[in-house]
Amino acid sequence: MAEDTPEAGPAATPPGPRAATPATPATPPGRGSAWRRWRGRRPFWGGVLVAAGGVEILLTLKAPLPVVLHIGMQGLAGYLVPAVLVVCGVLILANPVQRLFYSVLGVVLSLASWLTSNLGGFLLGMLLGVLGSCLTFGWLPDQPPRRRLLRRPRTPAATGLPATGLPATPGE
Numbered sequence: 498m499a500e501d502t503p504e505a506g507p508a509a510t511p512p513g514p515r516a517a518t519p520a521t522p523a524t525p526p527g528r529g530s531a532w533r534r535w536r537g538r539r540p541f542w543g544g545v546l547v548a549a550g551g552v553e554i555l556l557t558l559k560a561p562l563p564v565v566l567h568i569g570m571q572g573l574a575g576y577l578v579p580a581v582l583v584v585c586g587v588l589i590l591a592n593p594v595q596r597l598f599y600s601v602l603g604v605v606l607s608l609a610s611w612l613t614s615n616l617g618g619f620l621l622g623m624l625l626g627v628l629g630s631c632l633t634f635g636w637l638p639d640q641p642p643r644r645r646l647l648r649r650p651r652t653p654a655a656t657g658l659p660a661t662g663l664p665a666t667p668g669e
Contacts, residue, residue, distance in 0.1 A: 539593035540600075540636035546629025547603045548586025553625060554579035554610050554618035575614040582606045582626055589633050596633050603630035 558575055585603045589596055607626030610617040617623025 538638070539590055540596055540633040541590065543596075543600065543629045543631075543633030543636060544586045544589030546586070546625050546632065547589060547599075547607075548583050548629075550607060550618070550622045550624070550626030550629060551579045551582030551584075551586060552622075554582065554614050554622035557615045557618040557622065560615070578606050578610050578613045579618070579622070582610070586629065589629075593636075593638065596636060600630040600633035603627075603633070 555576070558579070582603060585599045585606065589599045589603075592599075603626055607617065607623045607630065610623050610626070617626075
């Protein structure tokens with residue numbers, strides 16, 4: 498007679514209107530979503546690239562003497578320019594409201610590193626700084642997250658061509 502007793506669980510609930518359940522967020526709360534939100538509210542990759550460019554330039558200043566092309570106009574400027582570039586990268590991440598000033602300063606310092614420290618960290622540090630500054634300058638706050646665009650197969654109706662692939666009129 499155990500077959501006649503109803504089972505407890507979801508199958509035992511009677512059909513009908515369900516109780517209102519709270520809406521679940523699109524992204525479950527957790528470590529990853531907080532990181533994603535923090536990163537999305539600032540020009541993250543621009544700041545990282547500016548700081549990485551400054552670090553790379555600083556590391557090339559410590560290169561062995563045969564590798565060093567030139568120390569620069571002055572010894573202090575060779576260390577000061579990449580150090581301020583690293584600070585600009587950190588400030589881009591910490592204070593995105595002032596991103597335009599930091600990005601312009603980052604471009605100027607990256608280009609100045611060409612003269613002051615080993616041709617801008619053998620070009621790599623200078624290029625990282627310029628690229629990161631450009632990404633930061635072009636970043637706009639409060640943009641909705643971008644979705645990956647799905648490519649649709651091209652149909653003749655969408656292209657304006659008939660199914661034969663020839664133009665609709667002979668003059669085109």
